[in-house]
Structures are given as C-alpha cells and as structure tokens.
Amino acid sequence: MAQSTTVQRPMRRRASRRTFGHMWRHLFLLAMTAFAVFPVLFVVSAALNPLGTLSSAQLVPTGVSTDNFAQLLTETRFPRWYLNSLVLAVSNAAATVFLSALAAYVFSRFRFRGRRVGLYGLLIIQMFPQFLAIVAIYLMFSAVTDLRPEVGFDTHWGLLLVYMGGALSINTWLMKGFFDTLPSELDEAARVDGATHAQMFFRILVPLVTPVLAIVGLLVFIATVNEFIMASVFLRDPDSQTVALGLAAMVADQRDSNFGMFAAGTLLLALPVLAVFWYLQRFIVEGLTSGAVKG
Amino acid sequence: MARQSGGAGAPKAPAPLPGARLVPRGGIAGHLVKAVLLAVSVGVAVWAALPLAAAGNWIGLAAVVAVTALVFWIYLSKRHIPAKYLLPGVLLLVAFQVVPVLYTIGTSVTNYGDGHRGTKEQAIAQIEAASVAQGEGADDYVLTLAARGGAATGDLVFLLTADDGRVLAGDADGLEPVSDASTGPTGKVTEADGYTLLTAAEAGGRSEEISEMAVPAEEGTGIRASGLSAAYEGRATRVYDADCDCITDTSTGEVYTADDERGAFYNEDGDRLSQGWRVGVGADNYARVVADPGIASSFFSILGWNVVFAAGTTFGVFVLGLSVALAMHTRRPLRGRTVYRLLLVLPYAMPAFAMMLLWRDMFNADFGLINRMLGTDVDWLGGTATARAAALTINIWLGFPYMFLIATGALQAIPRELVQAARIDGAGAWQAFRNVTLPLLMVAMAPVLIATFAFNFNNFNAIWLTTEGGPFPSDSPMAGTTDLLITYTYRLAFGGQSAQYGYAAAISVFIFLIVTLISYLSLRRSAALEEVNR
Numbered sequence: 001m002a003q004s005t006t007v008q009r010p011m012r013r014r015a016s017r018r019t020f021g022h023m024w025r026h027l028f029l030l031a032m033t034a035f036a037v038f039p040v041l042f043v044v045s046a047a048l049n050p051l052g053t054l055s056s057a058q059l060v061p062t063g064v065s066t067d068n069f070a071q072l073l074t075e076t077r078f079p080r081w082y083l084n085s086l087v088l089a090v091s092n093a094a095a096t097v098f099l100s101a102l103a104a105y106v107f108s109r110f111r112f113r114g115r116r117v118g119l120y121g122l123l124i125i126q127m128f129p130q131f132l133a134i135v136a137i138y139l140m141f142s143a144v145t146d147l148r149p150e151v152g153f154d155t156h157w158g159l160l161l162v163y164m165g166g167a168l169s170i171n172t173w174l175m176k177g178f179f180d181t182l183p184s185e186l187d188e189a190a191r192v193d194g195a196t197h198a199q200m201f202f203r204i205l206v207p208l209v210t211p212v213l214a215i216v217g218l219l220v221f222i223a224t225v226n227e228f229i230m231a232s233v234f235l236r237d238p239d240s241q242t243v244a245l246g247l248a249a250m251v252a253d254q255r256d257s258n259f260g261m262f263a264a265g266t267l268l269l270a271l272p273v274l275a276v277f278w279y280l281q282r283f284i285v286e287g288l289t290s291g292a293v294k295g
Numbered sequence: 296m297a298r299q300s301g302g303a304g305a306p307k308a309p310a311p312l313p314g315a316r317l318v319p320r321g322g323i324a325g326h327l328v329k330a331v332l333l334a335v336s337v338g339v340a341v342w343a344a345l346p347l348a349a350a351g352n353w354i355g356l357a358a359v360v361a362v363t364a365l366v367f368w369i370y371l372s373k374r375h376i377p378a379k380y381l382l383p384g385v386l387l388l389v390a391f392q393v394v395p396v397l398y399t400i401g402t403s404v405t406n407y408g409d410g411h412r413g414t415k416e417q418a419i420a421q422i423e424a425a426s427v428a429q430g431e432g433a434d435d436y437v438l439t440l441a442a443r444g445g446a447a448t449g450d451l452v453f454l455l456t457a458d459d460g461r462v463l464a465g466d467a468d469g470l471e472p473v474s475d476a477s478t479g480p481t482g483k484v485t486e487a488d489g490y491t492l493l494t495a496a497e498a499g500g501r502s503e504e505i506s507e508m509a510v511p512a513e514e515g516t517g518i519r520a521s522g523l524s525a526a527y528e529g530r531a532t533r534v535y536d537a538d539c540d541c542i543t544d545t546s547t548g549e550v551y552t553a554d555d556e557r558g559a560f561y562n563e564d565g566d567r568l569s570q571g572w573r574v575g576v577g578a579d580n581y582a583r584v585v586a587d588p589g590i591a592s593s594f595f596s597i598l599g600w601n602v603v604f605a606a607g608t609t610f611g612v613f614v615l616g617l618s619v620a621l622a623m624h625t626r627r628p629l630r631g632r633t634v635y636r637l638l639l640v641l642p643y644a645m646p647a648f649a650m651m652l653l654w655r656d657m658f659n660a661d662f663g664l665i666n667r668m669l670g671t672d673v674d675w676l677g678g679t680a681t682a683r684a685a686a687l688t689i690n691i692w693l694g695f696p697y698m699f700l701i702a703t704g705a706l707q708a709i710p711r712e713l714v715q716a717a718r719i720d721g722a723g724a725w726q727a728f729r730n731v732t733l734p735l736l737m738v739a740m741a742p743v744l745i746a747t748f749a750f751n752f753n754n755f756n757a758i759w760l761t762t763e764g765g766p767f768p769s770d771s772p773m774a775g776t777t778d779l780l781i782t783y784t785y786r787l788a789f790g791g792q793s794a795q796y797g798y799a800a801a802i803s804v805f806i807f808l809i810v811t812l813i814s815y816l817s818l819r820r821s822a823a824l825e826e827v828n829r
Binding site: 022025026028029032033035036037039040042043053057058059099100102103105106110112115118120123124125133134135136137139140146147148161162164165166167168170196197198199201222225226228229236243244247248251256259262263265266269270273274277278 | 385392398618623627639641647760811
C-alpha cells in the first residue's frame with residue numbers, strides 16, 4: 001500500500017484516501033480470514049503433532065512428524081473407509097448428475113401437464129430432509145435385508161438407493177436455470193436436421209452445460225462424504241463404514257489419545273476436495289447465482 | 296402422479312421439414328441401448344420378485360409388476376416424452392422419500408416401539424419362551440452363538456446342535472433347521488452358510504442380550520442359553536389361555552389379562568409384562584406432544600430454541616457472508632484478493648462432519664484449545680448459554696463462506712450505474728446500499744436464504760456431532776437444552792433405553808408441518824418480491 005502512494009505521487013491525496021478506505025477492508029478481511037483459518041490451522045498442527053493427543057496439540061505446530069499418518073494408515077481401517085467413502089460419493093454424484101440433468105432438460109425444454117406442480121413439488125420435497133423418515137426407511141430396509149441381503153443393511157447398494165431418492169432436488173432447479181440460458185435456436189436447428197429428443201439432449205445440450213454438471217457433481221460429492229446419519233443406520237459392519245463414521249467412532253472412544261490420527265484423517269479427506277474446489281471456484285459462483293436468479 | 300402423465304412435446308419447436316422425415320430418426324445404437332435397458336429392468340424385476348413370491352408378500356409383488364409395466368408403457372410408447380426423462384428419478388423419489396413419509400404418518404398412530412414390536416401371537420410366544428424353567432429330563436443342546444450380518448450388530452441367532460446331530464437355528468420367531476452346517480467334535484457349529492459365528496470375546500460383549508434371549512419351541516416350551524455353549528429346553532411357567540385371553544404365572548398364580556387397546560398384558564395391580572404387541576392408538580401420540588405437561592414443555596422449549604438456531608444461523612451467515620463480499624467488492628484493485636478468497640472458502644471445503652467434531656474438542660473443558668488459549672476454565676458445552684453460543688458459532692463458521700460465494704455472484708450481477716445514480720442524486724453510501732443494493736440483492740438471495748433456514752431447521756449434524764443435545768437438565772434426561780426437534784426425535788427412536796417409534800413418528804409429522812408452513816409462507820413472500828421487482 002505504501003508503494004502505491006509513492007508510485008502515484010501526483011494524486012497523493014486521493015491515493016491516501018484510497019489506502020485508508022482499503023485499510024478498513026483489509027482489517028476486516030484479515031479478521032475474517034483468521035476466524036476462517038484458525039480451526040484448519042489447528043487440524044494441520046494436530047496432524048503433525050508428534051504426541052498425537054488432544055491435550056498436547058497447539059495452534060501452531062510444535063514439531064513435525066508423520067507418525068499420526070502412519071498410525072492411521074496401518075493400525076485402523078482408514079484405507080478401507082476412505083475407499084468406501086469415495087465409492088459412495090462418486091457413484092452418488094454421478095447418478096444424481098445424470099438423473100437431475102434428465103429432469104432439468106424436460107423441465108426447461110418441454111411444456112407438459114404437471115410441469116409447474118412438478119417443479120414446485122421438488123422445491124417443497126427438498127425442504128423435508130430425507131432422514132425425518134428414518135424410522136420408515138429403517139423398517140423398510142429391515143424387510144429388504146430379509147428378502148435380498150445384497151441390497152440391505154451393511155451394503156453400499158442399499159445406502160446408494162436411499163441417497164438416489166434425493167437425486168431430484170434443488171440441484172434440478174440449478175440445472176434447469178442453466179438449460180434455460182441456452183438459446184432455443186439450437187434445438188430448432190437440430191430438429192430440422194432430424195435429431196431425436198435423445199440426440200438433442202446427449203449430443204448438443206449436455207456438452208454445453210458441462211460446467212453446471214461439474215458443480216452439482218462436486219456439491220453432491222461433498223454432501224455424501226459428510227453424510228452421517230443415514231450411513232450410521234445402514235452401515236453397522238466396520239468394513240462397510242465410511243470415513244465419517246470411522247473418524248467419529250475413533251474420537252468417540254478415545255477422544256484424547258486418538259486426536260492426532262483424527263486430524264490426519266481429516267486432512268487426507270480434505271485434500272482432494274480442496275483441490276477440486278479451488279479449481280472450480282469460479283464456476284461455482286456463476287453456477288449458484290444464475291440458478292438462484294433465474295429459478 | 297401428474298408429472299408422469301406428461302402429454303405432448305415442445306410447442307415452440309417447429310414440425311420437422313418434409314425432407315427431414317427421410318433422415319432416420321434415432322440410430323440403431325439408440326434402439327439397441329433401449330432394448331438392453333428394458334431387458335435389464337426385466338431382470339431386476341424378476342430378481343426382486345423371486346424372494347417376494349417365496350415369502351408370500353403379494354403387495355410387494357404387485358408393486359414390482361406395476362412398476363415394470365409402467366416402465367414398459369412409458370418407454371415403448373412414442374408419446375410421453377417428458378415422462379421418459381422423469382421416470383427414473385421420480386420412481387426413486389417416490390420409493391425413498393414419498394413412501395417413507397407416508398409410512399411415518401401411518402406409524403405415528405400406533406404404539407410401535409420396544410415392547411410393542413410384533414403381533415399379539417409373537418408377544419405370547421415370547422412371554423412363554425422367556426418364562427421357561429429348567430425342569431428334569433429337559434432336552435439339552437450344544438449352543439453356538441451366531442448373528443445374521445455383522446458379529447457386533449447383526450440379529451442374534453442360537454445355532455443348536457441336538458443329541459442326534461441335527462442343527463437348528465433359533466431366534467425370537469422360533470426354530471428352523473439348518474441343512475448345511477458343519478459341526479466339530481464337541482457338537483459346536485464350525486461353519487454355517489448365512490450366519491456369522493461369534494467369537495468368545497464377541498459373545499461376551501453381547502452377554503446380556505444372550506441371557507435374555509428366548510427361542511419359542513413347541514407349544515408351551517422355550518429354549519434359553521445357559522452360559523455361552525449350552526442351551527436347555529424347558530416348560531413355560533407363564534401359560535396363555537385363549538378362553539380368558541390371559542396369561543397365568545403357574546409359579547406365583549398371578550393372572551395377566553390382555554388389554555387390546557394398550558397392546559400388553561396387565562395384572563390387577565396395573566403392572567404389565569414387558570413383551571407387548573403393536574396396536575393402533577389413534578391420535579394419542581399427537582395428544583401426548585401437546586397435552587402431557589412434561590413432554591409438552593420440553594417439546595415447546597426445543598421448538599423455541601430450534602427456531603432461534605435456524606434463524607440465528609441464517610442471519611449470521613448472511614451478515615458475515617455479505618460483509619466479506621462487500622469488503623472485496625471494489626473496483627479499485629484490492630491487494631491479496633485471490634489469497635483472501637482461497638482462505639475464506641476453507642471452512643466450506645473442509646469435511647464438515649470432521650470440523651464439527653474438531654470444534655467440539657476445541658471447546659472441550661479439560662484439554663480444549665479455547666480454554667488453553669484464553670487461559671480460562673469454562674465448561675463451554677456444559678452450560679446452556681455457552682453451549683448454545685458455541686453451537687451457533689460453529690454453524691456460522693461452517694456456513695458463511697457459501698453465503699459469501701452467493702453474495703459475490705449476486706453483487707456482480709447488480710449494475711454499478713444504479714448505485715452511482717443514487718449517489719449523484721445525493722444519497723449517502725449507507726442510503727444507497729440500504730435502498731438500492733440491498734433490495735436488488737434480496738431478490739437473488741431470498742430463495743437461498745429460505746433454503747438455508749429450512750436446512751438448518753433440521754441440521755442434525757450441527758447439534759449431534761457437537762453438543763449431542765446437551766447439557767441435559769436433571770429432570771429431563773431425554774431432552775437437552777441445545778436439542779433440535781430432529782435430534783430429540785432421533786434419541787427417542789434410536790438412542791434411548793427403549794425405542795418409541797410411534798411417538799418419534801408423531802414428532803416427525805409435526806416437524807413436516809412446521810417446515811412446510813414456513814416454506815410455504817416464505818415461498819409466497821419471495822414470489823411477491825419477484826412481482827415487485829419485475
């Protein structure tokens with residue numbers, strides 16, 4: 001800031017006012033950044049802490065050691081949980097994106113009986129969190145487990161089915177907003193060329209809405225990785241559990257002594273998400289707002 | 296559903312030109328994919344139908360047939376184009392969201408829960424089996440403990456080896472033969488298809504369950520475990536008599552009469568046998584919520600805090616998110632904008648469940664970071680006010696970056712000329728913001744704020760993973776002072792000493808109604824907002 005005043009010497013008065021105005025922005029942003037970052041810093045510090053306990057973890061790393069990571073990967077089922085979480089999250093994200101895009105396409109491009117009811121119904125339904133009906137789903141799948149254990153409790157298929165019940169949701173609105181921005185001339189041209197509705201969707205429109213598909217996929221991915229309660233009802237066998245369940249159980253039993261491993265697990269889970277998140281951030285701002293405005 | 300019976304296609308698009316008819320519509324590949332998918336759906340239907348037919352579940356079978364017929368009708372017809380795209384998602388939506396909601400409503404008018412699980416016949420069988428006493432000349436079995444599913448959590452099964460070497464599997468519903476079990480020299484089962492055998496340590500962990508388990512055998516007898524490797528069959532000391540619809544305890548002479556309204560056997564003193572059955576109780580569960588003084592006061596105090604939590608979170612993330620967005624929203628170059636952005640979205644990109652657990656540990660009274668940094672000795676999660684403040688802080692920390700992203704996008708969409716025009720007309724910076732920027736911003740953000748409120752109203756994780764609903768007042772161990780309705784319901788249904796599904800379902804229905812009302816009112820209001828600004 002001091003530099004900018006010297007460079008723009010002729011306009012010193014305006015420049016110093018600018019600096020002063022920016023100083024308030026910087027002070028506020030620095031405070032907010034500190035608020036946002038300090039728990040994350042604590043995770044990093046705890047993960048690197050050689051003692052690996054909660055009571056010895058400081059905000060700033062006191063030593064650097066990979067013991068917690070080594071212990072996590074060799075002494076717990078973390079690799080298995082990690083794989084389970086990734087499989088569930090990726091499959092759910094892919095299925096949701098696909099089902100949601102199909103629905104968004106017809107809501108955007110067709111006019112049919114029940115369209116308005118359907119759109120508003122989706123908005124209302126997503127106000128009910130699925131797991132309010134957890135008792136019902138639990139009983140339903142108790143019966144399913146007796147009949148077909150392959151899709152019952154302790155399997156990822158059963159859980160995935162329940163997750164996919166929520167595929168049509170606010171995400172469908174978000175995608176519809178994007179489809180609406182594509183000019184209808186595209187469809188007409190394709191129709192004249194003899195394209196079927198399926199070709200129009202798969203060959204022409206889907207490639208154009210790839211950014212929003214990526215965003216919805218990422219949001220669903222994050223949500224599935226974080227999903228806790230459905231998974232805790234479904235996955236009782238330790239080998240089928242997800243990272244969320246495994247890490248939670250780890251600090252539930254031995255809160256103090258397992259803390260370093262817990263922090264290490266959190267970091268390992270955060271890294272891939274963060275990488276994709278930062279990469280897609282620009283799309284996310286556009287995607288979320290255009291969906292919200294055009295809704 | 297109306298959505299499925301979609302009619303004609305897009306009216307906007309013109310009819311294909313005459314020449315276009317000559318172009319083959321859809322390729323061979325398309326037809327092939329369609330045929331394969333239809334074949335797969337038949338396969339899935341048969342796969343689902345076989346066990347349903349074997350179990351005699353005709354309602355389930357009818358549903359499978361109906362869904363398959365619907366799939367064929369929609370996809371083989373040339374019409375119903377929108378339905379072709381909506382069907383997969385809608386079927387899943389109906390199966391796993393709509394049906395559970397209807398089922399919940401059905402359960403809410405019964406007494407379903409621990410002590411009221413099955414039918415009256417099952418309850419009688421259980422009572423008789425549980426009362427067996429080891430008599431002389433009783434049949435003994437070699438016992439192998441097993442479970443269906445995981446060793447620690449699956450349903451417990453007694454694998455019983457009789458004197459003649461036959462192996463039977465017994466659970467609360469009765470006995471059935473096991474054909475493919477192999478037994479060791481002592482008669483212990485060493486392997487049985489479909490069962491997980493428990494090790495001694497695993498069995499020790501479930502010893503209480505094992506000693507309480509009773510397998511109904513023949514009329515008036517039952518099998519119970521004695522230790523971990525032997526079981527005996529004995530005569531029931533409690534016997535059901537259909538003539539008086541009552542159960543007589545032959546050792547004490549006490550008589551328990553069936554009460555079909557309450558679903559249990561009661562004696563003259565009003566004491567009941569613990570095994571009851573499921574009956575309809577009408578609106579009793581709902582009446583309990585409103586009328587029972589103990590429950591009503593905890594329900595309404597939880598509701599009050601629930602609204603404060605959702606509204607406080609929404610307000611907090613909105614103010615913080617918008618402030619950050621405004622601080623970064625300047626045309627003059629702001630140094631470090633990119634770095635701020637990367638760091639400020641961290642809370643949103645970190646795994647939320649883990650960060651909640653982490654915050655819980657930072658607030659820990661004994662070795663938490665916050666007490667150590669501040670040099671204080673406050674039991675943050677132990678007091679009502681501090682626990683509520685902590686829960687709000689954590690939730691706002693998690694939520695504000697999302698609002699910051701949304702607000703940034705919305706601010707960029709507002710033309711700068713509008714604000715400049717207001718400033719030229721003499722409005723101060725605050726006035727211009729209050730009267731020009733904010734109303735325009737609200738149009739874009741209102742739906743997001745409504746969704747945020749609705750989400751946080753039922754934000755199970757934010758409470759369950761941090762305070763777990765606590766602290767609990769000494770007089771109500773089931774309702775904590777930071778409980779949301781949803782965590783309270785969860786504890787009732789799954790967490791407590793005895794599950795009360797019927798009552799939990801009634802509270803779920805209350806939550807449905809409250810959220811629907813709020814959504815409806817705010818949707819109407821946001822629609823009004825759009826009208827005003829059109």
